[in-house]
Amino acid sequence: MALKLNPLACQPYKLPSSARPPVSSSRSPKFLCLASSSSPALSSGVKEVESLKKPFTPPKEVHVQVLHSMPPQKIEIFESMEDWAEQNLLPHLKDVEKSWQPQDFLPDPASDGFEDQVKELRERARELPDDYFVVLVGDMITEEALPTYQTMLNTLDGVRDETGASPTSWAVWTRAWTAEENRHGDLLNKYLYLSGRVDMRQIEKTIQYLIGSGMDPRTENNPYLGFIYTSFQERATFISHGNTARQAKEHGDLKLAQICGTIAADEKRHETAYTKIVEKLLEIDPDGTVVAFADMMRKKISMPAHLMSA
Numbered sequence: 001m002a003l004k005l006n007p008l009a010c011q012p013y014k015l016p017s018s019a020r021p022p023v024s025s026s027r028s029p030k031f032l033c034l035a036s037s038s039s040p041a042l043s044s045g046v047k048e049v050e051s052l053k054k055p056f057t058p059p060k061e062v063h064v065q066v067l068h069s070m071p072p073q074k075i076e077i078f079e080s081m082e083d084w085a086e087q088n089l090l091p092h093l094k095d096v097e098k099s100w101q102p103q104d105f106l107p108d109p110a111s112d113g114f115e116d117q118v119k120e121l122r123e124r125a126r127e128l129p130d131d132y133f134v135v136l137v138g139d140m141i142t143e144e145a146l147p148t149y150q151t152m153l154n155t156l157d158g159v160r161d162e163t164g165a166s167p168t169s170w171a172v173w174t175r176a177w178t179a180e181e182n183r184h185g186d187l188l189n190k191y192l193y194l195s196g197r198v199d200m201r202q203i204e205k206t207i208q209y210l211i212g213s214g215m216d217p218r219t220e221n222n223p224y225l226g227f228i229y230t231s232f233q234e235r236a237t238f239i240s241h242g243n244t245a246r247q248a249k250e251h252g253d254l255k256l257a258q259i260c261g262t263i264a265a266d267e268k269r270h271e272t273a274y275t276k277i278v279e280k281l282l283e284i285d286p287d288g289t290v291v292a293f294a295d296m297m298r299k300k301i302s303m304p305a306h307l308m309s310a
Contacts, residue, residue, distance in 0.1 A: 143185030
């Protein structure tokens with residue numbers, strides 16, 4: 001299942017084997033292909049019946065899961081950082097009315113020239129090689145699993161959103177960060193749909209599998225570990241989207257380069273916010289933060305989509 005990506009990607013994305021481009025063509029119109037059968041309808045019906053007989057079973061993590069590793073008394077550190085978070089974390093969020101939205105970069109379905117705009121998008125997409133789309137799909141699927149990431153942040157002791165609409169600075173940050181990130185997968189999903197270069201149903205299945213599988217980055221409900229993890233994770237996605245922006249530009253698709261570059265800028269801003277938290281923890285509790293950092297380095301940083309399957 002593991003796919004060895006080219007230098008476009010910094011993240012170890014894993015795509016299903018059916019997502020690999022056919023070796024016989026460098027630019028096939030669809031590089032994600034569902035397995036075919038001499039009798040598709042019959043085969044599909046049998047598979048559906050079989051799937052009804054067994055419940056969904058997500059892949060299991062190979063490591064032992066640890067819960068609530070942070071000493072309870074350290075929760076007070078994060079409670080004491082509430083005002084700091086309001087003054088230093090929340091300013092990294094953009095005003096919704098001034099934020100970009102996916103529609104800013106896509107053909108306008110309400111315009112008379114919608115079909116021509118889609119045709120132009122597809123003509124540009126034809127010039128991009130299949131291996132580029134493998135990486136772009138990996139980026140998009142990772143972004144679309146956003147419910148998992150919000151869930152993960154809300155496992156962290158002392159900073160979780162206790163009610164779903166908590167007014168604490170930590171909770172406000174988590175919800176607003178999620179809202180900003182939501183635009184990334186939305187934009188890439190719509191672009192890939194309009195490009196005509198990929199099998200969207202296979203991609204949608206992969207997203208459903210990935211969200212159902214969840215993830216355990218081994219942060220142990222511990223915000224020290226959690227914020228160290230997110231600092232690295234945001235850095236990785238910033239680099240990956242930046243690379244796809246650069247490659248799109250080199251292949252002549254300036255609009256796609258703008259899309260990927262805009263997402264990369266968001267990731268960089270979020271990285272800055274999370275690294276500020278770690279820097280503050282180093283100031284308040286240097287020993288505890290260094291121990292947590294060493295712990296995460298020993299475990300290694302697994303990217304959010306490490307349980308991606310088909």
